[in-house]
Every structure is written in structure tokens, then in C-alpha cells.
Amino acid sequence: xxxxxxxxxxxxxGEFFARYxxxxxxxxxxxxxxxxxxxxxxxxxxxxxLVQLAPxxxxxIGQAFVIISRGLxxxxxxxxxxxxxxxxxxxxxxxxAPLIVASALAVALATGLVNGLLVTKRNVSPFLATLATAIxxxxxxxxxxxxxPSGNIPPLFKQIGAGSLGGVPISLVIFLVIAVVFWVxxxxxxxxxxxxxxxxxPIAGRLxxxxxxxxxxxxxxxxxTLAATAGLILAGFAGVVDNxxxxxxxxxxxxxxxxxxxxxxxGRGGIAxxxxxxxxxxxxxxxxxxxxxxxQFQIIIKGAVIVLAAAFYVKxxxx
Amino acid sequence: xxxxxxxxxSNLRRALSSNGALLAVIALLILLVLVxxxxxxxxxxxxxxxxxxEQSAGLGLVSLGQTLTVLTAGIDLSVGSMMxxxxxxxxxxxxxxxxxxxxxxxALLVLAAAIGGGNGLLIHWLGVHPLIVTxxxxxxxxxxxxxxxxxxxxxxxxxxxxIAYDRFLGLPIGATxxxxxxxxxxxxxxxxxxxxxxxxxxxxxxxxxxMGISQRKVLIFVYAMSGFFAGLAGLYLSIRFGIGDxxxxxxxxxxxxxxxxxxxxxxxxxxxxxxxTLFGVLLVSLLNNLLNxxxxxxHLQLVVQGLIIIAAVSIYIERKRGLA
Numbered sequence: 001x002x003x004x005x006x007x008x009x010x011x012x013x014g015e016f017f018a019r020y021x022x023x024x025x026x027x028x029x030x031x032x033x034x035x036x037x038x039x040x041x042x043x044x045x046x047x048x049x050l051v052q053l054a055p056x057x058x059x060x061i062g063q064a065f066v067i068i069s070r071g072l073x074x075x076x077x078x079x080x081x082x083x084x085x086x087x088x089x090x091x092x093x094x095x096x097a098p099l100i101v102a103s104a105l106a107v108a109l110a111t112g113l114v115n116g117l118l119v120t121k122r123n124v125s126p127f128l129a130t131l132a133t134a135i136x137x138x139x140x141x142x143x144x145x146x147x148x149p150s151g152n153i154p155p156l157f158k159q160i161g162a163g164s165l166g167g168v169p170i171s172l173v174i175f176l177v178i179a180v181v182f183w184v185x186x187x188x189x190x191x192x193x194x195x196x197x198x199x200x201x202p203i204a205g206r207l208x209x210x211x212x213x214x215x216x217x218x219x220x221x222x223x224x225t226l227a228a229t230a231g232l233i234l235a236g237f238a239g240v241v242d243n244x245x246x247x248x249x250x251x252x253x254x255x256x257x258x259x260x261x262x263x264x265x266x267g268r269g270g271i272a273x274x275x276x277x278x279x280x281x282x283x284x285x286x287x288x289x290x291x292x293x294x295x296q297f298q299i300i301i302k303g304a305v306i307v308l309a310a311a312f313y314v315k316x317x318x319x
Numbered sequence: 320x321x322x323x324x325x326x327x328x329s330n331l332r333r334a335l336s337s338n339g340a341l342l343a344v345i346a347l348l349i350l351l352v353l354v355x356x357x358x359x360x361x362x363x364x365x366x367x368x369x370x371x372x373e374q375s376a377g378l379g380l381v382s383l384g385q386t387l388t389v390l391t392a393g394i395d396l397s398v399g400s401m402m403x404x405x406x407x408x409x410x411x412x413x414x415x416x417x418x419x420x421x422x423x424x425x426a427l428l429v430l431a432a433a434i435g436g437g438n439g440l441l442i443h444w445l446g447v448h449p450l451i452v453t454x455x456x457x458x459x460x461x462x463x464x465x466x467x468x469x470x471x472x473x474x475x476x477x478x479x480x481x482i483a484y485d486r487f488l489g490l491p492i493g494a495t496x497x498x499x500x501x502x503x504x505x506x507x508x509x510x511x512x513x514x515x516x517x518x519x520x521x522x523x524x525x526x527x528x529x530m531g532i533s534q535r536k537v538l539i540f541v542y543a544m545s546g547f548f549a550g551l552a553g554l555y556l557s558i559r560f561g562i563g564d565x566x567x568x569x570x571x572x573x574x575x576x577x578x579x580x581x582x583x584x585x586x587x588x589x590x591x592x593x594x595x596t597l598f599g600v601l602l603v604s605l606l607n608n609l610l611n612x613x614x615x616x617x618h619l620q621l622v623v624q625g626l627i628i629i630a631a632v633s634i635y636i637e638r639k640r641g642l643a
Contacts, residue, residue, distance in 0.1 A: 072450075124632045125586045127394070127450070131573060132628040139621030251454060264448050296465040303458030310452070311445040 021312075022260055022276050029283050037290045045290070047169070049282050051237070054175040055080075055230040056252060056278045060260075061182050062223030063253040064274040068186075069219040070199045070266025071119060071126035075111055076253055078134035079224045080231030080246030082107050082141045085149050087232065088241045092152035100154070101232070108228035109221055111137060116217030130220075134250070141243055149241045161236020171233045178226065183271040195219060200267020255302070256281050259309040281305070340583020340591065343634070344598045351602065355609045362612050365489075368605075373491035375604035376483075377556045379597065380497055381568075381575040383504060384435075384548030386596045387541040389579050390508075391521045392588025393449035395545040397438060397457030398575055402553035402568030404464040405431050407472065409554055410563030415474035428550050434460070435546015439538035453542075457572070464565045471564045475557050483559035493555055501597045504544075508592065513540055522589030577624065578603050581631045603627070 034041035059076050066073040083104035090096035111133055118129035163170050186192040198205040198212040205212045230249070235241050260277025262269030284305065288298045356363035381398050388395040405427050412427075413420045434456070442452050483493045508514035513536070520527040520537045528534065552571070557563040582599030584591025606627070610620050 118629065118633075122633045124629065128576075128580060128586060128628055128632050131576075132625040132632075134625075135573075135628070136622045136625030139618050139623075139625065142618035142621065143616060255454075258451060264451065294466065296462045299462030299465065300459050301462075303455045303460075303462060306455035306458065307441065307445070307447065307452055310447040310455075314446045 022273055022280075026276050026280050026283070029280060029287075033283065033287045033290075037287070040287060040290050045286070049279075049286050050172050051169050052282050052286075053279055054169065054171040055234050055237075055246070056249065056256065056282065057175050057275050058178055058226050058230040058233070059246075059249050059253045060256045060274045060278045061179060061271055062226035064257050064260075064262045064269060064271060065182075065186065065195065065219040066126070066223045067254070067257050067262045067264060068195055068199045068267060068269060069216045070202070071216065071219065072130065072254065072264070073115065073220065073223045073227075074127065074130040074250045075115060075134040075137065076223060076227035077246045077248065077250040078137040078141075079108055079111050079227040080234065080249055081242075081244055082137050083228035083231035084235035084241050084245035085141050085145055085243065087153045087157050087235045088149050088151035089144070090151075092154055094154045094156045097154055097156050100157070104228045104232055105225065107137070108224040112221030112224035113217065115224070116213075116220035119220070120213035120216050138243075145243060149243060151241075153235060153239060153241060157232060157236035158239055159236070161233050162239065171237065174229075174233065178229070179271060179275060182222070182226075186271055191215070191218065196267050198267075252281060253278075255306050255309075258313070259305065261313055263313060264310075277309075341595050341598070344582055344595055344602060348598055348602050348605070351605055351609065355605070355612070358609070359612045362609055367608070369486075369489070369491060371604050371608045372494045372601070373483075375600050376491070376494040376497045377552050377559070378571070378574060378578065378604065379494070379501070379600045380548050380552035380555060381571050382578040382596050382600050383497075383501055383593055384545035385575040386579050386582075386584055386591070386593045387504075387508075387517065387544045388449065389576075389584050389586060390517050390588060390591065391537060391541050392524075392586070393442070393538075393541065394576070394586070395435075395438065395453045395542060395549075396450060396572055397435075397453040397460060398545060398549035398552075399568035399570070399572030400457040400460035400464065401431055401434065401546055401549035402556070402571055403563075403565050404460045404553070405550040406553035406557035406563035406567045407464050407468055407565045408563070410471070410473040410475055410557050411468060413473060413475060415476055417476040417478050420476050420479065424554060427554070428547060431550025431553075432543045432547040435549070436539045436543035438546065439540070439542030440535070442542070443535045443538045449542075468565055471562045474562055477561065479558045480561070483555065493559070498597065500548075501593050505593050513537070517541060518589055520588075577628055580628060583631075586632075 030041065039045055059080070063073055063076060086100050086104045086107070089103070090099050114133055115126075115130050118124040118132075119126050122129075160170050160174070165173060186195065194205070194210050194215045197208065198210060198215045202212055205215075227246070227249075231246055234245050238245070256278035257269065257274045258264065258277070259280055260269065260273035260275065262274050262277075281302070284301055285298050288301060289295065352363055352368075361367060381402065385395055385398060408430075409420075409423060409427055412423045438449075438453055438456055441447075441456070442449050445452065481492065482496075483491075485492050487495065508517060516527070516532045516537050517540070519530065519532055520534065524534065527537075549568070549571075553563070553567060556567055578599030579591075579596050580586070580599070581602055582591065582595030582597070584595060603624075606623070607620060610623060615623075
């Protein structure tokens with residue numbers, strides 16, 4: 001959260017809520033959910049939610065890097081689906097695993113690079129640049145698979161996506177490792193500091209001699225690489241691949257980041273907040289279904305949460 | 320946005336840049352028809368071009384409203400859900416009865432404009448980026464329409480089908496009305512105070528505030544217009560297909576932005592205009608039609624759509640840099 005302390009000095013109470021309100025909210029949500037529906041806090045359901053959290057959490061970490069750079073990545077869902085499709089493109093035994101990972105990585109790095117280059121060198125708005133690459137990737141994916149992917153996923157990916165190690169889901173372990181690694185990158189490395197400066201104040205970044213273009217391009221490449229990882233995990237979890245693995249993740253990841261205090265104006269927020277934002281989103285979706293409300297309420301509540309969370313942080317930073 | 324331009328000079332620059340973009344998109348349109356005529360002898364026929372024109376009315380209406388929000392450096396991501404909401408409510412409430420259509424249609428258009436105006440007011444009040452606000456309200460609207468009905472329901476009165484299918488002097492009526500609406504909005508932007516305020520606000524919100532232009536008024540106006548035209552598009556398409564659909568607008572939200580950008584309206588606001596969007600709509604529709612003629616798979620058409628966005632944006636950005 002080192003970024004949050006760099007900007008302004010709100011009143012004590014305000015700062016407390018801005019920094020810790022999100023954790024408080026998650027705690028209240030879980031406690032309240034448990035009161036409303038005891039099965040919400042059952043071991044099975046918590047395990048269930050954590051498995052759902054893993055892919056969204058991985059994507060939101062990458063999204064946070066891009067948003068801190070004052071950008072936005074709408075291509076994550078398309079990257080996820082394209083990586084997922086790679087699992088069924090080769091042979092269905094484990095021998096094709098290196099090839100699958102390599103092609104998913106290649107797609108991710110290329111997409112991130114193109115996004116980053118368009119945003120920095122061509123000055124294209126992140127919204128349009130990542131929208132355009134998302135659409136193009138979708139076209140390429142459909143074309144590759146002739147509309148519907150066929151073929152089987154190597155068992156290795158199924159194990160990673162759906163298996164568990166001593167009761168702990170493997171996907172959750174991968175997510176936690178990624179979270180720790182990228183927490184260090186963002187909050188303890190020179191690159192992380194550069195990213196906050198470039199996103200928070202591009203002119204200052206240039207003055208202290210940062211190559212802001214390179215910093216931003218790397219953020220987009222991190223985002224698509226993490227999206228591809230999440231795509232592989234989701235494909236393994238489902239065990240079958242379709243062309244829309246990860247549908248909705250582009251918006252959900254942005255919403256989660258915003259709930260978690262990653263400001264769209266750049267330069268603010270952190271990994272912990274973004275991950276908690278994702279957890280809140282997952283918990284709300286889960287709770288809506290548990291209390292037996294029509295699934296449409298999931299959609300309505302999601303919409304309301306988007307606006308309210310964004311408004312909460314804007315008002316905070318103004319006061 | 321980052322360079323504080325002098326208000327006097329920015330007018331000149333705006334005129335140069337938007338006219339340049341307009342000429343470019345018209346030239347591309349002519350080029351496309353010529354190339355298409357060379358590649359396929361059924362492409363540049365009157366009947367095919369008229370068909371493309373007829374089919375572009377729905378996209379035209381949404382993009383018309385979207386242009387106004389983009390002119391203020393905003394965006395309306397709720398247009399697709401608005402179309403779905405209005406078309407499903409219309410079809411469900413009217414249920415094929417022309418007498419009921421007489422009050423349901425005007426009432427729903429008022430509702431669409433009111434919800435849109437609500438978007439503008441929320442953006443003004445909360446100070447949150449329009450992308451987030453309209454994404455949120457659009458999501459809520461999608462949930463509401465699915466609560467009303469999960470599947471296409473009711474019917475639109477077939478007595479209204481002439482709007483979509485009939486021709487007047489050889490021109491499809493719905494599409495011709497759409498073009499007239501484009502012209503009307505263009506005139507409104509040029510000759511009314513609120514229209515000029517939209518440009519001034521989009522060019523430089525801070526300078527506009529100093530000139531006494533009300534941010535609230537501008538935002539309510541453009542988002543109300545966007546909501547209204549999205550609602551109109553929803554009504555048009557449900558009349559055309561005979562029934563409303565709770566997923567009707569799903570693909571229109573992002574699709575509505577391509578013609579705006581291709582037509583030379585910058586996402587940074589203040590530059591461009593609806594006439595550019597009109598030609599952007601025709602260009603996108605004709606290109607898709609030509610690709611169909613050339614039997615390019617719909618999958619690769621997506622790739623082309625992405626390339627168009629990138630090409631358009633890159634070209635216009637360079638123009639801005641060159642002039643700035």
C-alpha cells in the first residue's frame with residue numbers, strides 16, 4: 001500500500017477508512033453472510049469460493065499493474081480464452097504441455113506488447129487499444145478453432161486446475177505464489193516505484209529520467225501473462241475448452257481493482273486491496289445465490305457495487 | 320488534454336482536424352465502393368447498397384448518441400443494456416396491440432432519456448469516470464431486464480413494420496429517418512448554445528467552467544441523448560424483428576464506438592462530430608458487407624474490425640500531433 005501513502009494526507013478517520021475500510025467490509029460481509037446463511041461459512045463453501053477466487057485474483061493483479069500505470073486492460077478475457085484454447089490444440093497427453101505453455105505465453109507477451117506499444121508510442125487510449133486487440137484475438141481464436149474448439153486437455157492441466165495438494169486446491173497455491181511475487185515486484189522493487197511515479201505523475205516520471213514507455217509496456221505484458229495463466233487454470237478446472245473461457249473477466253477484474261482502491265486515475269492502490277476487491281466480488285456473487293435470490297440480482301448488485309465503490313474512493317480522495 | 324490550448328486557436332484547430340477526418344472517411348468510403356465494385360460485380364449495385372443502408376439504421380442510431388458522450392471525453396457503456404431494456408419492455412407491454420403502442424413507445428423513449436440523464440447526473444455528482452458509472456448502471460439495467468423476462472417476449476405490432484422495411488422513393492424509410500436525425504443533431508450541435516457548450520466542455524472542461532458553462536447541464540444533455548437514441552435503436556430493431564430481446568443490445572455497446580472513432584471523433588473530447596460518425600457507420604457496414612461478398616469468414620472479419628479501430632485511432636492521433 002506504499003502508493004496510497006504518497007498522495008495527500010486526509011484526516012485521520014478518513015485515512016483509516018480509505019486504507020482499511022476494504023478489509024473491514026470483507027470481514028463484515030463474511031460475518032453478515034454467515035448470519036444470514038450458515039452454509040455460507042461452511043468449509044465446503046469457503047473452499048468453493050477460494051477456488052473461484054484464484055483465477056479472478058490472478059487476473060486482477062495484472063489489471064492492477066495496468067491501472068496503476070493509468071491504463072486499462074480490456075483484453076484480459078480474450079487472452080484467457082486464447083490461452084485456454086491452446087490446451088486443446090495439440091495432443092491430449094502431457095507431452096504437449098511445454099508446447100501449450102509456450103504458445104499461451106507467446107500469445108500473452110505479444111498481446112501485452114502490442115497493447116503497450118499502441119498506448120505509449122501511438123498514444124491510443126488504453127480503452128480502444130486493448131478493445132481492438134481483444135477483438136482481433138477473438139477473431140484469430142475463432143479462425144484457429146473454426147468456431148468451436150475440439151480436442152482434449154492434457155491431464156496435467158486438469159490436475160492443476162481442479163486438483164488439490166493435501167486438501168489445498170493447487171490453483172489457490174499458484175494464486176498465492178503469484179500474489180506474493182507480484183506484491184514484491186510492485187511494492188519492493190525499483191520497477192514498482194517507477195510504475196507508481198509514471199502512473200501518478202507522468203511529467204515527474206520524465207523529469208527523474210524514467211523511461212515511462214518501457215514501464216507502461218511491461219505493465220501490459222504482466223497483465224496479459226497473468227491473464228493467460230488464469231486462462232490455463234480455468235480450462236483445466238472446467239476440463240473442456242470453449243471459445244469464451246473467462247468471459248466477463250475483463251470487467252470483473254476492473255471492478256475488483258476499483259473496489260480494492262486501485263484508482264483509475266493512476267498511481268494509487270496495491271495488490272492486497274485488489275485481491276480483497278476480488279474476494280468481495282466473489283463473496284457477494286456467492287451470497288446472492290445462497291440466499292436463493294434470482295441470479296439476476298447478482299447482476300444488479302454487481303452494477304450497484306461498481307458505482308458505489310468508485311464513488312466511495314473518489315469522495316475519499318477529495319476530502 | 321494535457322496541453323492547455325488557447326480557446327481561440329483551438330477552434331481553428333478543431334475545424335481543421337475534424338474536417339480533415341471527415342474528408343478522409345468519405346474518401347475511404349468512395350475507395351471502398353470502387354474496390355468492392357472491382358472485386359465483385361454484385362457489390363456496387365443499387366439493390367445491395369440500399370440493403371446495406373437499410374441494415375445500418377440500428378447501429379447508426381446508437382452511434383449517433385454515443386458520439387455526443389465521446390465529444391465530452393466521456394463514453395456510454397450502458398447503451399447495449401438500454402437497447403435490450405427498452406426493446407423487451409416495448410415488446411412485452413405492447414404485445415402486438417397497435418393502440419397500446421401509441422402510448423408505450425413515447426413513454427419508453429422518455430424513460431430512456433430519463434435514465435440516460437440520470438447517468439449524466441451521477442457522473443456529475445460522483446465525479447467518477449463515465450466508463451465506470453455507465454458500466455455500473457448498464458449492468459443494473461441488464462439485471463432488471465432479465466428480471467422482467469429471460470427470453471424474448473410479447474410482440475411488436477406488425478402495422479409498424481413499414482418503418483423498417485418499406486421504401487420511399489427507393490430509400491428505406493427507417494435508415495432515411497436515421498440520416499435526418501444525424502443532420503438534425505449536427506445542426507443542433509452547431510447552432511444551439513447547448514451544442515456549442517458540448518464542444519467547449521469536451522475541449523477543456525476547466526476553461527468551460529470559467530466561461531460559465533454548467534458541467535451538470537452538459538453531462539445530463541449528452542447522456543440523455545445517448546440514452547434516448549439507444550432506446551430508439553432498441554425500438555427500431557424490435558419493430559424490425561417483430562419482437563424485443565433481453566440480449567438485443569449485447570454486441571452494440573462496443574460496436575457503437577467503432578463508427579465514432581472511425582468518423583474522426585477523438586476519445587479525448589472536443590473534436591469531431593456526428594456527420595463523421597454517419598460516414599463511419601456506412602463505412603463499417605459496407606466493409607462487413609464486402610467481406611461477406613468475398614466470403615471472408617466472420618472470424619477474420621473480427622480481426623479486420625480490430626485493425627480498423629487501431630488504424631483509425633493511429634491516423635487521427637498523428638494528425639493531432641502534427642497540428643498541435
